[in-house]
Amino acid sequence: MKRVPLGQILLEGGTIDGRQLRAGLDWQKRWGGRIGSALVHLGMVQETDLVRALGRQFEIPVIDLAGCHVKAEVLLLVPHRILETRNVLPLELLQECRRGPLLVATSDPLDMAGLDEVAFASGKQVRPVLAAKSQLATAIARHLAGGHPEALELGPEPVGEMDLVQPLRTERFWN
16 A cells, blocks of 8 residues: 655645645755655644654554653663664553563654664564654653663762772792
8 A cells, every 4th residue: 555645644634735845845855854854844844743644644653742651661671772772662561462562652653673673672562653753752861860870879089099909919030
């Protein structure tokens, strides 16, 4: 089945008009990137409207992460490094079968490598849901800050010279 272009979805939904679509396409042609990012950058589309349109285009559910709280055991399924580098957030482990699926919020429905990395690291099947990029970044920062101790509590650094743990042995071999 052929995917309907994002610009057409936004146009048919009344989010933008033909002139705005042409301006977005011109900007995309000149600077590269995706049409949705171009329209958001130009201020013609709100990020939430773009996410809803992407959800329609890819037939993926859309989630609002504003008041979302993820259980600690779900966060532990995926290394925090992956969450930060791939910009994904595991939300819930469904019990449809032994391997999940794991609901994962993403802002990029085309990042299959990122979703595969989450699946490999967690050992679960992954089911993506779309979220606004700004909400996702905020939610990741909020959940990772709550799950990490800030730093180990260590005493202050010694000011003077330090004693060696073992004294140096100087052995000389003479022939």
